Amino acid sequence: MLKDLGQLGDIAGVLKRAQEMQSKVEKARATLEEAEVAGESGAGLVKARVSGTKKLRSLEIDPSLLEPANREMVEDLVVAAVRDGFEKAEQLAKKQMADATGFPFDTGMP
Secondary structure (H helix, E strand, O other): OHHHHHHHHHHHHHHHHHHHHHHHHHHHHHHHHHOEEEEEEOOOOEEEEEEOOOOEEEEEEOHHHOOHHHHHHHHHHHHHHHHHHHHHHHHHHHHHHHHHHOOOOOOOOO
């Protein structure tokens, strides 16, 4: 019977560590929600600010690009800047979650 109590102590320890890890993951998620990264394209002519959870927060387009003849180029630059911001947010998320869990982390976000 005393042998079984030792196993309960092990389970309690595992549960406690799991709760601690869950708390760290929740804090990391909150940090990511507040975090912001900047994606750029066109040598900084287009900038996209993105949260650590891949929410586009703002988009800046240099006024020199805002001519009808530049429309297609501007569209391409916007896509590139947002993509760059999302990639940086993905890297930030992986780092935050790896720090929180102690394991390499794949966010599963495309």
